[in-house]
Amino acid sequence: MAVRKSIADMTSAEKTAFANALRQFKTTPVNGRSYNSYIDQHITYFARTSDNISHAHQSPSFFPWHREYLRLLEFDLQTVSGNPNLFLPYWDWTGSVSPFTADFCGAITNGSVSSGNFSPNWGWSVYRSSIATSFLQRRLGQNASRPTATTVNNVQSYSVYDQSPWNSTVSNSYRNRNEIELHNRVHNYVGGHMGTREAPNDPVFWLHHCNIDRLWWLWQQSRGIDTYQPRTGTTPGVIDNTERMRPFATGKTPSALRDITTLGYSYA
């Protein structure tokens, strides 16, 4: 059972354990998956796949797709480290505590991350990089600013989960406002690889998406846990509530992923 903590509440031993598990997983596949296979999946499922569905982004399944994606990674990190309590931490970017420190995600925030846990010296290689480099890249704060608590509150106040046309143009949609105003913006705020298609090269990807998942869970607790839209199996081009999300296993539907108390983790 993983209790996902804020990076602000982590002990240095917990930070080290998390970084070590990621580095171990980078070189040691477990449960039939490798770290780089997560990067492949992110690239593949960002685009419309051969079934002409957007599974992971710019569509209603943005939240449940990433919930399963994170849950699998957390499970793989638990396996590789032999620690069943290992958890994905979340980065509340409205706060003052930064993940970019020497003892955690690395202190370099502009250019090549050439020192720390996620540098080539420590065994961290970049994979399928669209930037010609062998170093993880960052460019903090130069493409966008980070969202404020006011922006978060405003986004959380949208009461409609999502609605037609179910894409990135919907204005009155919690999913789309979160995806664009919070999710996209923080990808751009970090910059470098976090702004690219192959964003999971940067381990801070998981901390960011963990916070996005937490915000959805908070939203669900006030708006209802069973609130995913669209409900029926008749909406072309999008994942309905009871439809399997690829590439995940049969039964991995938005409905099956709605309640985190059944998924083996919680938020502290």
Add this chain to the structure above:
Amino acid sequence: MTDVKRRDVLRYSAAGAVTTATALYGVQALTGSEPAEGKPRRDPRDFDEDYRGKRIRGRHFGRGRDELHVNDRPLALTEVSTLFVPEDGSEPYVAVGYISAINHYDPVEIDDARTQDGLRRLGRRIVDRLNGLELSAEAGKGHFH
């Protein structure tokens, strides 16, 4: 045939149509750029400029088919219709933008009534984001949204 299966067939044929259209665009782009007289077709918005030490070249072949090169390396572009939410708090609006492997979460609005130099602004933004580095071959690989 169950509902789900029938729907999947529709989805697959939709995807097939997209592939065909993309292939056709490719042919049109080629013939459009090299007409019989041997003179390449030019759009007045095409550009070839140095920006922060990088050569950026943009050519306009019509929406969704424009081309961008940074130091002669191609960047695959994907058109996306999206809500733009300005950080300055001004009113959100829907427009068409380009994303790529490099600006994957940051669509740059392409030419419409509101803006006329979309491809150039995209080129400069890509150079900014590259932070002194070059595009890799991976950046030239496209995908469909």
